[in-house]
Each structure stands twice: as C-alpha cells, then as structure tokens.
Amino acid sequence: MKNSHHDIVIIGGGIIGGAIAYYCAKAGLDITVLEKNELASGTSSRCDGNILAIDKDPGFDSQMSLVSQRLVHELNRELDMSFEYRNPGSILVCESELEMEAAQQWVNRQQEAGLDFTMLDREDLRNESKYFADDLYGGLECKTDSTVNPYMLTFSMFHSAEKLGAKIKKHTEVKNIKKQPDDTFSLETNEGWITANKVINACGIWAPFIGQMLSVDIPIKPRKGHILVASRQEPVGLRKVMEFGYLISKFGGERKVDADIEKYGVALVFEPTEAQNFLIGSSREFVGFDTKVNHDVAKMIARRAVRFYPKIADMSIIRTYAGLRPWTEDHLPIICEVEEVPGFYIAAGHEGDGISLAAVTGKLIQELLQHKDSCIPTEPVHLSRFQKGVLHE
Ligand SMILES: Cc1cc2nc3c(=O)[nH]c(=O)nc-3n(C[C@H](O)[C@H](O)[C@H](O)COP(=O)(O)OP(=O)(O)OC[C@H]3O[C@@H](n4cnc5c(N)ncnc54)[C@H](O)[C@@H]3O)c2cc1C
Numbered sequence: 001m002k003n004s005h006h007d008i009v010i011i012g013g014g015i016i017g018g019a020i021a022y023y024c025a026k027a028g029l030d031i032t033v034l035e036k037n038e039l040a041s042g043t044s045s046r047c048d049g050n051i052l053a054i055d056k057d058p059g060f061d062s063q064m065s066l067v068s069q070r071l072v073h074e075l076n077r078e079l080d081m082s083f084e085y086r087n088p089g090s091i092l093v094c095e096s097e098l099e100m101e102a103a104q105q106w107v108n109r110q111q112e113a114g115l116d117f118t119m120l121d122r123e124d125l126r127n128e129s130k131y132f133a134d135d136l137y138g139g140l141e142c143k144t145d146s147t148v149n150p151y152m153l154t155f156s157m158f159h160s161a162e163k164l165g166a167k168i169k170k171h172t173e174v175k176n177i178k179k180q181p182d183d184t185f186s187l188e189t190n191e192g193w194i195t196a197n198k199v200i201n202a203c204g205i206w207a208p209f210i211g212q213m214l215s216v217d218i219p220i221k222p223r224k225g226h227i228l229v230a231s232r233q234e235p236v237g238l239r240k241v242m243e244f245g246y247l248i249s250k251f252g253g254e255r256k257v258d259a260d261i262e263k264y265g266v267a268l269v270f271e272p273t274e275a276q277n278f279l280i281g282s283s284r285e286f287v288g289f290d291t292k293v294n295h296d297v298a299k300m301i302a303r304r305a306v307r308f309y310p311k312i313a314d315m316s317i318i319r320t321y322a323g324l325r326p327w328t329e330d331h332l333p334i335i336c337e338v339e340e341v342p343g344f345y346i347a348a349g350h351e352g353d354g355i356s357l358a359a360v361t362g363k364l365i366q367e368l369l370q371h372k373d374s375c376i377p378t379e380p381v382h383l384s385r386f387q388k389g390v391l392h393e
Pocket of ligand 1 (some may be wrong): 011012013014015016017034035036037038039040041042043044045046047048049050051052172173174175202203204205206224225226227281282322323324325326347348349350351352353354355356357
C-alpha cells in the first residue's frame with residue numbers, strides 16, 4: 001500500500017463508508033476504503049437499526065428518507081449477505097390528550113406531503129400488543145418504515161463492494177492529508193504515505209478531525225445514546241414503537257416529564273430484533289467522546305419502558321451499550337464536495353438517522369462523483385449552509 005496511488009479514497013468503514021463504497025463500485029469507480037479499526041467499529045455497531053420516515057420533518061427530510069427506504073428495499077434483493085431486513089411499519093404512542101392533538105397535526109402534515117400515515121386509537125393499540133399500558137390514548141402509524149441489523153447491512157455492503165473491485169484496508173488510520181500542487185491529495189497513514197485524486201470523509205463523529213487536516217471546519221458533535229437489550233421471552237411487539245415525546249426530544253422541544261428524564265433526553269424507543277430479543281432506548285446527551293455506560297441513565301430508560309409496557313418489568317436485560325450520534329445543528333447530514341477544496345467530499349453528520357440515510361448518501365456521493373443528476377436536492381445537505389447561516393428548519 002505504501003506510496004501507492006488511488007483514484008478515490010473513502011476514509012471510514014462505518015455504514016456510510018459502506019454505502020458509498022457499494023454504490024461507487026457498482027457504478028464502476030475505483031474505490032479504496034481506509035478504516036482505522038474494524039469495519040462497523042464506530043457508531044454503526046452501537047445503535048438501533050430503524051429505517052424511518054415516521055420521525056422525519058415533512059418536506060425534504062422525509063422525502064430523503066423515502067428515497068433511502070426504497071433503495072434499502074432494492075439492496076435487500078441486490079446484496080449477497082442478508083441483513084435481517086423487514087418492513088412492518090412503525091408506530092408512535094401518545095400518553096395524553098395533548099400529545100394526541102399534536103399527533104393528529106403531525107399525521108395531517110405528513111398526509112399532505114403524500115406519506116402513508118394514519119392515526120391509531122386505544123383499540124388499535126390493544127390489538128397491536130397486549131403488553132401496552134392500559135392508559136395510553138392511541139398513536140399514529142407510518143406503514144413504509146423498515147428495520148435492519150445495522151452492522152450486518154454495513155458488512156453486506158462492504159462485501160458486495162469488494163466483489164465489485166473495491167479495496168478495503170482495515171487498521172489503516174489517516175493521520176494527515178495534504179493537497180498537492182497537481183491537485184491530488186497526499187495521505188499520511190500508519191501504513192505510510194499514499195496519494196489519491198479524490199478523498200471522501202465518511203468518519204461520522206470523527207469527521208471534524210479529518211476536516212481540520214485540510215483546514216475545513218465541519219460542525220459535527222458527538223451526541224451520546226444508550227440502548228438496553230432485553231432477552232427473548234415472549235413477543236412483546238412485532239414492530240418498532242416510540243413514544244410521541246421522542247419527536248420532541250429529538251428536535252429539542254420541552255416535554256412534560258421528570259427533570260432527570262428531560263436532562264438525559266430519555267424517550268422510549270422499542271425495537272424487536274429478528275430473534276425476538278428487543279432493544280430498548282434511548283437517551284440524548286452531549287458528553288464528548290465518552291461511550292461508557294451510565295447506569296443511572298440505563299435505569300431511567302428501563303423506567304420509561306415500564307411506563308409504556310408495565311408487564312415487561314420482570315424480563316431480563318442481557319446487555320447495555322452506548323454510542324455517539326454524529327449531531328449537526330439542523331439535524332441534517334453534510335453530503336457534498338467542499339467548494340474550497342475541490343476533490344474533497346464530506347458524507348457525515350447523520351445523527352440518529354445514519355442507518356436510515358446510508359443508502360441515499362451512498363447513491364448521492366456516487367452521483368456527485370460522476371456529475372450525474374442527483375436523487376435528492378443537494379442544497380439542504382451542503383456544508384455551505386452553515387457558513388451562509390441558512391439552516392433547514
Ligand atoms: C443509541 C443510538 C441509536 C441509533 N439508532 C438509529 C436508528 O435506529 N436508525 C438510524 O438511522 N440511525 C440510528 N443511529 C445513528 C446511526 O447509528 C449513525 O448515524 C451511523 O451509524 C453513523 O455512521 P457513520 O458511518 O457516519 O459513522 P461510524 O459508524 O462511526 O463510522 C465512522 C468510521 O470512521 C472511522 N475513522 C474515524 N477516523 C478515522 C481515521 N482517521 N482514519 C481511518 N478511519 C477513521 C471509525 O473507526 C469508524 O469506523 C443511532 C445511534 C445511536 C448512538
């Protein structure tokens with residue numbers, strides 16, 4: 001690898017790097033991936049696996065998610081390795097009359113935008129799961145939502161990319177990058193120097209460090225989240241459930257909950273896996289790069305889950321983990337070529353939506369590299385929105 005020249009280098013072997021590698025290799029591009037640890041060793045193995053439109057703002061945000069949902073549906077047929085894909089839809093549940101009114105408005109806005117959303121009443125919830133608390137008012141459903149095993153999808157995309165000719169270098173850390181007078185890039189790694197025509201920064205929460213190497217400011221911060229894994233006992237539910245307050249927590253609004261629940265941004269997220277274990281989340285905090293499990297937060301998540309599913313109180317938790325979402329101020333990713341450094345691309349900052357948006361991100365980067373029409377508008381995800389102060393609302 002030392003002193004070798006490459007056409008396109010992707011830095012980062014998470015789900016975003018995987019999707020870019022797959023779509024670019026499929027389009028015939030010459031791809032080399034550099035990953036400092038193992039594939040999917042970052043946030044992409046410390047998360048849930050939901051591919052959602054239910055929690056997306058109607059408009060650009062939800063349209064981008066729908067494009068990605070369609071692409072993942074196709075990936076399920078295209079890729080060799082299966083990744084536990086299912087698309088049973090998902091639901092949000094409400095615990096007050098006020099939330100039901102807000103849910104109705106959310107459904108109206110989504111339906112106006114052409115999405116498949118419907119309201120659910122108490123009876124619908126009872127039919128959904130006998131484990132739900134009796135006092136829940138109802139909720140809403142998005143029928144297109146799907147779920148995957150996130151690290152299996154990551155491995156699956158890299159596996160197919162490699163078969164299509166992509167070269168994947170694990171345990172290869174990029175330590176510095178320099179732009180050369182001939183417009184190529186020179187990259188210093190623990191395996192020596194290499195050169196490349198184009199460089200794609202798919203480093204999630206570490207993307208700002210790669211940006212600094214080329215004097216590009218990338219405004220991404222790690223936002224911690226915890227997940228509890230409960231063991232397979234009885235099928236508590238067959239699809240993804242979130243409390244309506246999750247939307248408020250995600251977008252930074254005020255909720256009527258205990259101060260601690262609010263402080264750690266705890267809101268119920270319930271996800272059955274293919275093996276019928278279930279994942280219970282989650283929390284949202286800015287505490288730097290610390291991925292240690294905070295047992296007080298884990299207890300709060302369990303308490304919140306029992307509020308919505310009282311009968312799971314006796315079930316066993318088999319593991320708890322925490323991951324760091326790559327957060328941006330307007331909750332949209334950064335996917336673009338950097339104007340000031342031609343040939344340098346960013347694909348990072350997907351916060352809690354990187355699994356949902358990996359496919360559309362990979363496709364878009366391939367289209368940008370090949371100067372093709374893009375599958376989504378590019379302006380809302382351009383880095384320059386932060387410099388111009390025109391953030392998506
Ligand atoms: C608790 C939790 C729940 C979540 N649930 C969902 C969900 O249900 N649905 C959803 O859509 N999203 C979810 N997410 C968000 C999702 O996990 C992330 O958005 C996504 O994994 C980000 O992927 P990535 O490839 O950008 O980053 P990563 O997976 O972190 O990959 C970046 C890679 O870059 C490598 N790297 C960094 N620096 C260098 C370097 N200098 N040289 C070489 N390699 C380098 C790292 O080792 C890492 O492997 C959740 C996140 C959390 C924390």
